[in-house]
Amino acid sequence: MKGSDSISGSAQGPDTSSDRWELILNPTSGDADHAEDVRSRAAARDYVVRETASEGDGISLAKEAAESGARSIAACGGDGTVHEVVYGLERAGVLDDVTVAVVPAGTGNSFAGNVGVTSIEHAFELLDAGDGRRIDVGMADDEPFPNSCIAGLTAKTSSETSSALKDRVGTFAYVLNGLQQTAEFEPMDVEIEIRGGPNVESTTWTGEALCLFVGNARRFVDGGGQADVEDGLLDVTIVEDMPTAEMLTEAAADQFFGRETEHVTHLRAERLDVASRDDREIEFSLDGEMSSHRQLSLRVRPRALEVVVGEAYRPDPENR
Ligand SMILES: Nc1ncnc2c1ncn2[C@@H]1O[C@H](COP(=O)(O)OP(=O)(O)OP(=O)(O)O)[C@@H](O)[C@H]1O
Numbered sequence: 001m002k003g004s005d006s007i008s009g010s011a012q013g014p015d016t017s018s019d020r021w022e023l024i025l026n027p028t029s030g031d032a033d034h035a036e037d038v039r040s041r042a043a044a045r046d047y048v049v050r051e052t053a054s055e056g057d058g059i060s061l062a063k064e065a066a067e068s069g070a071r072s073i074a075a076c077g078g079d080g081t082v083h084e085v086v087y088g089l090e091r092a093g094v095l096d097d098v099t100v101a102v103v104p105a106g107t108g109n110s111f112a113g114n115v116g117v118t119s120i121e122h123a124f125e126l127l128d129a130g131d132g133r134r135i136d137v138g139m140a141d142d143e144p145f146p147n148s149c150i151a152g153l154t155a156k157t158s159s160e161t162s163s164a165l166k167d168r169v170g171t172f173a174y175v176l177n178g179l180q181q182t183a184e185f186e187p188m189d190v191e192i193e194i195r196g197g198p199n200v201e202s203t204t205w206t207g208e209a210l211c212l213f214v215g216n217a218r219r220f221v222d223g224g225g226q227a228d229v230e231d232g233l234l235d236v237t238i239v240e241d242m243p244t245a246e247m248l249t250e251a252a253a254d255q256f257f258g259r260e261t262e263h264v265t266h267l268r269a270e271r272l273d274v275a276s277r278d279d280r281e282i283e284f285s286l287d288g289e290m291s292s293h294r295q296l297s298l299r300v301r302p303r304a305l306e307v308v309v310g311e312a313y314r315p316d317p318e319n320r
Pocket residue numbers: 026027028029030031052053054055056057058077078079080081082084105106107108109110159287288289
């Protein structure tokens with residue numbers, strides 16, 4: 001890897017220029033037709049390749065790679081694979097010392113898109129000569145989420161929403177899809193304690209929510225896309241329970257996530273403490289990986305991880 005833009009070799013980040021990439025390959029992600037191509041590209045570069053054989057292997061393989069001294073680790077798969085690899089690095093206690101790259105071979109590849117990596121071929125070009133940036137990492141208790149956390153109605157269905165639908169109607173696709181698939185959804189009765197950042201007010205949100213979207217690398221407003229992932233803040237959207245007809249009206253007016261409407265709250269926060277106010281657990285999707293909790297703390301570790309980024313990555317996406 002060539003020296004990165006003011007990252008490698010600087011006081012900001014580790015010098016990984018002498019490292020050889022180790023690649024954690026999920027051969028089953030996406031259409032599962034990438035493994036041969038990735039193996040041969042990796043072999044041509046003499047990279048070490050570790051392949052997942054079942055769910056959760058990305059965590060243990062990344063931990064093993066880190067413990068054997070690797071400091072340049074690529075995750076090949078979709079968002080779930082990136083999530084597992086970053087989780088493994090956190091468990092190995094090396095998150096701050098490793099450079100991570102993503103080779104997109106999943107279904108949605110949302111994180112890859114948000115760091116400007118467009119294809120397997122592009123990813124290997126970046127492995128050869130890409131730039132690194134230190135980005136924020138979302139944390140859900142002790143589990144890192146590089147891309148996003150979704151709770152409630154759309155947590156389970158978000159990973160099943162087709163890419164075509166996502167492109168057409170942005171994040172609202174998740175809500176529509178969730179409603180179609182979950183006729184009997186009971187809104188979450190939650191208290192969300194929100195700690196703002198500099199110039200952002202702290203507050204508490206209490207009530208019946210349909211869903212909670214928390215973006216680290218991913219935006220849930222203004223049509224989606226890449227969030228500012230170096231600002232030390234999470235992008236938060238809370239969708240309050242409402243009659244279906246009203247929701248469709250708000251969405252049809254294309255205001256659903258663009259600005260605050262009666263039933264939608266958008267804010268930025270350093271930390272959220274989410275707690276169920278009844279006996280039920282809340283379903284969370286961390287980068288597409290599901291878990292249930294009565295309460296969960298979401299926060300940010302500012303610029304904790306160096307990630308190889310493509311040319312389309314913007315440090316400040318709102319001021320392009
Ligand atoms: N060999 C394997 N067999 C079965 N499941 C696996 C294997 N290796 C990894 N997994 C699991 O596959 C799941 C999905 O992977 P991933 O999210 O990377 O791909 P995807 O769902 O196709 O893409 P995306 O999340 O970007 O839409 C993860 O939960 C992971 O634990």
